[in-house]
Amino acid sequence: MLKAQISCFQINKRRCSDGLVVFLFLGQAVYFMYYAPGFLQWLLFDITSICAGIWTNMIAFVCGFGLVNFFASKMMMFGYTSWILEWIGRIPYMHDLIWRRRTQIKFTLILTLLMSASMFISRDWIVVKHKTIKLRNFSADGGHLKLAVISDLHAGASVYTEQIHQVVEKVLENPVDAVLIVGDMVDAPVEDIEERVRPVLQLPVHAPTYFVTGNHEYYYGDVHEWLRFYRNGHITVLENE
Template sequence: MKKWIVLLVVILAVLLYIGNTRVSINEVIIESEKIPASFNEWKILQISDLHDATFGDKQAKLVHKIKEVNPDIIFITGDIIDSNRYDLQNSLDLVNQIISIAPVYYVTGNHEIATNDVNHIKTSLMEIGVHVLSNEEVTVEYNGEKMRIIGIEDPLSGLLVREQLENFESSEDYTLVLSHRPEVFHDYVNSEMDLVFSGHAHGGQFRIPGLGGLVAPGQGWFPKYTAGTYKEKETTMIVSRGLGNSLVPIRVFNTPELIVVTLKSI
């Protein structure tokens, strides 16, 4: 009996190790009449909640996967570092290698704010060419057509997401929003944003087959917004399960992920 128990423990340990170190790529197709024809088939790669995790020497595993995707643009939606084991260079090792693949846009998560070193983090990213968006918007143009990108600062900085969204009017231009927090989905809906990229929930940390995530910051037990896509009215929100962990060191049935969004103009 003891041998079977030991074998079961070993198997579970191996499965947990694989489930916490293997990176999956989850693909999403977003269709809209508002997406300009020039941006049809554009690929957006979303990175979220790295939390200073390491995937290969100097993030080689992540870099390899991102190169294989060959995205047109890269979004980083916060918590690229972890305030409990702050190692900015570990995150910069990744960004330094992907900045040449595609333009990179970044917004803060709560952990960047919690370090009390957020200005240094932003400056370090800008120095290597990252577009850091702090409650501001930019326009991307291609073949004479354009889309709008809005970046929302994490509310730990002092401004609620709803308050920041009030700075941006609805637009005829297709609008992409980078914002760390998914629990305020209805704020994005009420502001008539088109496509929101979020993270923060870590997929619910432990995912229960058939039920979803167990617990998430800002949402508590059995959270609603943990992974995948959510749609209401004209707003779609994509929530990444993220890559790393923070206070809880392991994931269960919750593989770290990169999300690839392909835009379709219809």
């Protein structure tokens, strides 16, 4: 009976280890998805980005408790600092957080899952921020100019037509003098995600729209195909201007 329990424990331990290795691999693989073919992005980007987000949240707590364990052991070597640590340990739950590894693991897992879930739920929330910039000798009509600035939408991978459309709708709800698209709009070639980006072509009907490239436009295919796409949609492309 004891041998069977040990064997079962070893099997479960091995499964957990294998699962952790796969999880870590997927979390790091997200950085290579930007350079992967379109079909591979479609297949793996969502799951790798989720794993990367969970890993990022988890590693913060792992490093934090690593520091707690290190300094706590050092503080116990001196009378005054050990007294401080014992005093902190009288606070409910603090003793277990400092000294019990199992409590630290539970705390890390629970907080990681809560933070990751909140990030996943809020990932498509769009917040419009209003900034007022005062310039001397400004000569616009009426002394003011209202601009809508759009940046880093990264269409492709896990950003689809719906998300692009939501951003465009937010801009259309606000009367502006011009729309500025300031780069990193896409993470795929034109032939793969042209339809996803098409909602952006509604913007020139709303207000004069200008586009400048970011670094991501140069990562996929021929950047001039994207510039041609914007120009054909009556968006003014600025190059070295």
